[in-house]
Amino acid sequence: MIKNIGICDILNWDKIIEDVANTKPEYVGPSHKRGDNIPGLDEILDMWDTAGYRTVTEGGTVAWDMFIPGKQFDESIVAQWNDWYGLDCKNVWISRIWPGRFAPIHWDAHDDEANLPECKRYHTHIGKPQWGHIFIAGDQAFYNQEQGTTYEWENRKLWHAGTNCGTTPKYIWNAW
């Protein structure tokens, strides 16, 4: 179950994107690999292997950039976003997908997965609608979403994916 919880228009998303675009990402995903001891990871990697996905470093198309609060963007933005929605999300990041790149079907298996409780997850469309910017969560496709629109997921373990068949990089705010 995914719910639209409104538009966060108190933040200057264009400026945030511009600032992030001028930094080097913290890392390029996926950060986990076969053999990492993380519950659920093998199932995701098995699906990718069977479908023929490969990372960019392996000659494929799987890659996304990760930007972290306190490093590539200011932590005060997280506080303002949380305040706007009355939330207290501690895990926040901005993801970027370049044209032609993929974050294939997955859920966000975490380093500390074995010790984490189930909780809701959120995503915000921080870029203006752009041709080819596509995001799927559960059985819903999100396209041409108004800038600042946020969706609440029932569970952070929901399967999702993103890609970009347009001509400009796609930025999404992620939180749980």
Place this chain on the structure above:
Amino acid sequence: MPRYFGNTADTIDWNEVITLCQVSTTGDRNTVTSVVDRSEAEAEGSLLQSYRGIIDTWQGAGYDLNDIYWHDYYPGEHFDIEVQNKFAELVNAQPLRVFVSEVDPGRNVPYHWDVEDKEEEWLREGKLKRWVCFIDKPRWGSVLILENECFYNVEQGTIYEWDNYRSHHAGTNMGTYKQYLFHFLGRPND
């Protein structure tokens, strides 16, 4: 905007068409290189500029052109010509270019319109229209963007008529099954 036209699930066995495409080893593998080679060899004037325009757009956006490929399958060659005939009857048009496209997981056929080498010749005979049919069951992650609309989880057999046969579109696949679409460019009978 694309217009819902109807559903063919009771008229055409699309599962059989997909199976035939899946087992075929002679599908037309399209790459940027193959498109460039064809355009340089066969196209000239505005046609050549159209091909180059699309590829320039992709390059300008930072696509790795080596990542872009897809397969096409043709009626009478890879699946029964009767499929084309039935479809032509449904949309009431003469077939000019008909094919099934196949996009692998992890592949995009990015923002483009379909440059047709015979467009001018066809236009001399009358107007052109295009339809797309979602021939597979809804598959997680399989998306068509056409004009300004995103098509996802569309019922098997559903046909949409394009607003313009030159409309921009893209196919993308972030799931685990190959994506199959049936395309029909034709001359309306009326």
